[in-house]
Amino acid sequence: MILELFAVLVAICLAMIIIGLVKQTESAQALIGFFLLFILSLIVLNGGLQYQTGILVNTTMTTVGGVTTVEQDVENTYTGYDDDSTHNVGWYLAVASAVGFIGVVYSLRKGRNYD
Numbered sequence: 001m002i003l004e005l006f007a008v009l010v011a012i013c014l015a016m017i018i019i020g021l022v023k024q025t026e027s028a029q030a031l032i033g034f035f036l037l038f039i040l041s042l043i044v045l046n047g048g049l050q051y052q053t054g055i056l057v058n059t060t061m062t063t064v065g066g067v068t069t070v071e072q073d074v075e076n077t078y079t080g081y082d083d084d085s086t087h088n089v090g091w092y093l094a095v096a097s098a099v100g101f102i103g104v105v106y107s108l109r110k111g112r113n114y115d
Contacts, residue, residue, distance in 0.1 A: 001043050001048050001049055001050065002050055002051070002052070002078065003049060003050065003051045003052075006040065006043070006044075006049055009036070009040055010037065010040060012036075013033045013034075013036045013037040013040065014033070014037075015033075016029045016030065016032060016033030016036075017029075017030050017033035017034060017037070017100065020032075020033060020104070021104075027104060027107075027108055030100075030104050031101060031104055031105070034097045034098075034100045034101035034104065035097075035101060037093060037096075037097040037100075038093075038094060038097040038098060038101065040093065041090050041091075041092075041093030041094035041097060042090075042094065044081075044086060044087070044089060044090030044093065045087060045090035045091065045094065047080055047081070047082055048080070049080065049081045049086065050078040050079060050080045050081070051078065051079060051081070052076050052077070052078055053077050053078060053079045054076075054077045055074060055075070055076055055077065056074070056075045056076075056077055057072060057073070057074050057075075058072070058073040058075075059071070059072050059073075060072075060073075
């Protein structure tokens with residue numbers, strides 16, 4: 001998963017969690033936000049987070065009957081994060097989202113308010 005897309009999805013999950021925790025009637029949004037955040041943390045732990053490292057441009061020139069045509073094939077190249085700090089972030093997201101999910105379920109079962 002590309003780093004920019006990952007950041008947007010994490011922001012959407014956090015917005016869902018905040019809305020779900022602030023509005024007592026929207027607890028399902030908090031549960032969905034924590035679940036999606038957990039899935040995103042598994043992507044980080046699996047080494048699926050990537051960033052763009054460059055652009056590969058292939059140019060092909062063909063001449064037919066005195067007419068030259070140029071074709072370009074542009075391809076982005078990506079490199080994955082594979083270091084300890086990235087895996088630590090993945091573990092933190094996994095544990096925090098699991099604890100948050102369990103906390104919301106526990107609060108719903110006990111009938112507690114978030115305020």
